[in-house]
Amino acid sequence: MKTLFLVVSLIAIQLSAAAQTCDRSCLHNTITNYLNAVITHNPGSLPLAANVRFTEDTVERRLGEGLWNTATRMRSYRQEVLDVRLGVAGVYTVVEEQGMPALLLARLKVSNRKISEIETVITRGQKKGLIFDVSALQNPSPEMIRMLDDGQLESREDVIEIAQLYPAGLKIGSFAMAKTPFAKNAYRIENGRLMAGLACTFAKGCNDIKGQRFPTLTEVKTRVEAVDEEMGIVWLRMDFAAGSVPDPNQSLIVWEMFKAYAGKIHAVEAFMKMTPRGTGSGWD
Numbered sequence: 001m002k003t004l005f006l007v008v009s010l011i012a013i014q015l016s017a018a019a020q021t022c023d024r025s026c027l028h029n030t031i032t033n034y035l036n037a038v039i040t041h042n043p044g045s046l047p048l049a050a051n052v053r054f055t056e057d058t059v060e061r062r063l064g065e066g067l068w069n070t071a072t073r074m075r076s077y078r079q080e081v082l083d084v085r086l087g088v089a090g091v092y093t094v095v096e097e098q099g100m101p102a103l104l105l106a107r108l109k110v111s112n113r114k115i116s117e118i119e120t121v122i123t124r125g126q127k128k129g130l131i132f133d134v135s136a137l138q139n140p141s142p143e144m145i146r147m148l149d150d151g152q153l154e155s156r157e158d159v160i161e162i163a164q165l166y167p168a169g170l171k172i173g174s175f176a177m178a179k180t181p182f183a184k185n186a187y188r189i190e191n192g193r194l195m196a197g198l199a200c201t202f203a204k205g206c207n208d209i210k211g212q213r214f215p216t217l218t219e220v221k222t223r224v225e226a227v228d229e230e231m232g233i234v235w236l237r238m239d240f241a242a243g244s245v246p247d248p249n250q251s252l253i254v255w256e257m258f259k260a261y262a263g264k265i266h267a268v269e270a271f272m273k274m275t276p277r278g279t280g281s282g283w284d
Contacts, residue, residue: 105120131193250275
């Protein structure tokens with residue numbers, strides 16, 4: 001009887017844990033519900049933890065403030081990163097405020113199937129984004145949503161290490177010297193615009209993503225936001241710091257998703273915004 005009781009207890013614990021875990025479908029649906037709640041101005045429709053915390057552009061606010069008051073529509077573009085292990089769901093999308101587009105990224109933390117953290121960044125126009133090409137953002141790129149075979153997938157630790165070779169290159173001013181492992185057809189998109197890759201025509205040399213010249217960003221700071229182990233996507237938040245923009249009092253904050261598999265980076269897609277240097281993220 002004692003053995004049977006232990007078995008039944010273990011099964012009950014496992015079932016309880018499974019009921020509380022938010023799987024990929026749950027995380028995806030949480031994002032959908034969040035975006036719908038924003039445009040209907042109804043935060044109360046969400047499953048919120050008692051201690052839920054919300055920031056917009058690094059500033060802590062009450063749910064229902066800021067974009068919640070001005071958003072009118074979500075456009076079709078939507079790129080997700082779903083980290084089941086950490087219960088984190090991230091999204092890039094385009095929101096409209098009275099017909100005017102803005103770039104929106106959101107990071108949601110889900111615990112026991114309730115949202116405990118909401119971190120959002122909104123970029124309205126080129127003045128704040130440095131680049132702002134929302135017309136190019138219609139649907140997620142085929143590479144980012146490509147399903148991977150088991151043989152292509154890296155371990156969580158390895159895929160993070162691959163992605164971290166990108167900021168390593170920024171710090172020394174050379175992806176070649178950092179041995180950043182780009183695939184032959186790798187590309188980089190920033191705020192909707194193709195800025196590197198074989199098809200890039202934005203500037204001389206931009207078609208060579210590994211050899212492309214850029215400022216040396218010795219003070220760049222990096223935080224791993226999420227890892228979508230099934231899709232091979234690593235999401236990094238980077239503060240490019242000194243030298244990233246012409247104004248020495250500003251810094252470029254870049255949220256980059258890296259599609260990495262089979263030992264190489266195949267795509268880099270970023271949403272970014274200029275903020276006063278030293279602002280912090282609100283979640284440090």
